[in-house]
């Protein structure tokens with residue numbers, strides 16, 4: 001049997017000796033799209049940063065593709081889109097250049113881009129609907145388009161696992177739809193996704209499983225909770241259903 005893409009076993013993670021996650025276990029199989037949900041500050045970003053080895057574990061273990069994180073070297077298999085960092089950032093790079101930088105782990109800095117690199121960059125731009133913006137400076141794009149640029153950069157590396165931290169937060173509806181389309185294409189190619197989200201929006205039909213982080217642990221691991229009542233209104237900020245069976249406070253922020 002193939003090992004899960006991600007295995008987290010009794011992980012405890014925190015900062016400066018202060019625990020954020022106390023005992024988290026989670027396995028994500030190939031082809032799954034797992035949404036990490038929870039209140040603000042519950043540790044959603046901390047969980048995905050731990051999965052990427054960006055925050056050390058206090059205890060427990062994490063493996064990627066069956067290899068313990070401390071021995072894992074195949075980072076080309078993983079694409080990461082961090083929480084909004086403003087791809088513009090004053091850097092006068094074009095959209096095409098930023099997306100092409102997603103190939104660096106694959107081709108190495110010293111080798112010039114080849115046909116496969118150019119094709120992957122073009123496909124990634126196409127996937128997020130920015131093919132016609134490749135020559136434009138990133139700083140001239142809207143926030144949603146900048147976010148799509150970062151997603152295209154991750155896709156250009158042709159990863160098997162995409163890890164995304166709030167990819168659609170504050171992103172306009174057109175960009176959310178474009179992102180959902182890109183994700184659909186990625187999944188069609190056999191990809192696996194772990195993403196943090198507040199608002200599932202157009203991503204909802206793509207999510208196969210939801211994991212709710214609460215009080216240092218995982219309070220729910222299973223079906224994606226439905227937004228209820230007025231919370232389902234499009235102008236409502238957060239998804240936090242209060243069904244009778246739902247533990248109170250999971251969604252509030």
Ligand SMILES: Nc1ncnc2c1ncn2[C@@H]1O[C@H](COP(=O)(O)OP(=O)(O)OP(=O)(O)O)[C@@H](O)[C@H]1O
Pocket residue numbers: 015016020038039040041042043044045046047
């Ligand atoms: N680099 C850091 N150093 C110290 N504390 C941190 C650091 N990053 C996050 N924290 C703290 O860890 C806790 C969990 O933060 P985290 O960003 O993982 O939560 P989150 O669920 O992703 O929140 P949000 O929904 O607001 O993005 C918070 O109390 C936060 O202040």
